[in-house]
Amino acid sequence: MSPEIALPILIPLMAGAVSLVFWRSRLMQRLIAVGATAGLLITTLWLLASVNREGILVMQMGGWAAPFGISLVADLLGAIMVVLTGIIGFSVAVYSLATTGRGHEAYGYFPLMHLLLAGVAGAFLTGDIFNLYVWFEVMLVASFALLILGSEKAQMEGAIKYVALNLLSSVIFLIAVGLLYGMVGTLNMADIARRLAMVEDQGMVDALAMMFMVAFGIKAGAFPLFFWLPASYHTPPVAVSALFAGLLTKVGVYALFRVFTLIFHHSPGYTHEILLWGAGLTMLTGVLGAAAQFEFRRILSFHIVSQIGYMILGLALFTPLAVIGGVFYIMHHIIVKTNLFLVSGIIHRLRGSYQLKQLGGFYRSHPWLAVLFLIPALSLAGIPPLSGFLAKFIVIRAGIEAEAYGVTAIALLVGLLTLYSMIKIWSEVFWKSVPPEGDVDPYPEVRQRELWLMAAPVAGLALCTLFIGLYPAPIYALAEASAAQLLDPQGYIRAVLGAQTEMVP
């Protein structure tokens, strides 16, 4: 019995419930938020350590044997993802202490944040496809409420698109699960994988693979299904944006990785071809969208889309090196992207604007902030020796080895354009002198303590980026081991269902 599998789900759920009890006490909610996310981070590290030591860990909920009950499965990819959830959860919780207004806290910001983290961790750890749907919905409901916290006009407009498209994706996912159940008569992912190999109607299997691809593609923000993302991610309070940017789309990417390596790997024919070109177009459209924008968070939102393309590219190439690259890219991206959103929040707090045209002169007034921005920004663009360089290097090398020259060329070009839009932010916000008075709202007052609370998570995440960039050997080894697990579905099936692999009708 290993409790660390269930703890990353239970801790945020409990923390959410307890903070609801302290509905009126702002202090208690804040203490619980920081304490519980710190606890989450520690247990997820514990989980990663034991998965790394003992291989895939499985827990059967309620003691029901594998194909009948709900299994929680922690393989290396799942464990890595929950560790990243812990890191982002903790950073954002500390950051929210300074940035979340009283009004937002009074309407349940912290309980919703815990609920969101529970949904994300549940999605990463479940081994049951219907349970995955349920965790998706937990996550979605929490994200709906967080997105409209504050009820501003832009938030409403963004939320309608976000809600409509995400509900659509959930329905498609649900239909696909129902049809899959009708075909194989089981919901346990390992069991589905085993039985699907024996299904004769391969046309139906391909149709189901496409339905899962569309459903998760909407969640992940892949081309041509990403339009809800740049329409909504820049509207909520910045801590919420950062949380969404780091975790939500990556749950979609994780689900794509899980489904296409475990369940639909038998016929990697045209589905992987579609994924490949989808990845290329996702990269390109995302980065071109960003080039046209002059609002800080909107640029970053479009870059989420373009970076998703690299991860899907890793999956679509489906060679061992490419999958390593995809996993490495996810690790690098979650940390860097959240960090950039947090930096944009600090700048907003200091100057009261996200518009690049109205900002300027930060290199002179806050040189430390310039350094903190430059680390994740250059990492995103893929400048050595930062983490993004290695991530891009692995993916592109895998592309060349797989002789997918067209998509690889797009990946290289997108790296260059990413650098362009990071430099755009740099020169507008940091180098340009402050625009003449009158354009800018009067600067809001910021206390020193708040500034420290905001800067500490940013610095911590920047250190993570530097660590991945300068000392990548252990991270690469992790990515390599998890890719090996992903490419060997039999290991996963054996871990979940036990040694009995003969078919029972």
Added chain:
Amino acid sequence: MEPLMAVTIGILFAAAIYMMLRRSIVKLVVGLILLSNAANLLIFATAGMLRGAPPLVPQGLSAPANMVADPLPQALVLTAIVIAFGVLSFAVVLVRRAWEIVRADDLDKMKDTDT
């Protein structure tokens, strides 16, 4: 029974998609409701339409003697109905709040955040 179900589900999907493609956000929500109901019926139908074969094990046996209806899709549908109810009631409230704040029912007038 199956052809009737199939036609019903098809009509529901068609109606849902038609409603979602309209510009009004109220019709968008109606479309989402129809869509989730269509999905629920579809899952219900995948279990197979068996009449008078409840999944009960007769006394003294460890497995049902004849072919029975599969109870699991019904459990799935129940879960999905509950989830859809919660999410759709949020969507209805959202539409009302959006109308109060934006003063528009038309998606074409909600383009401030798009570009």
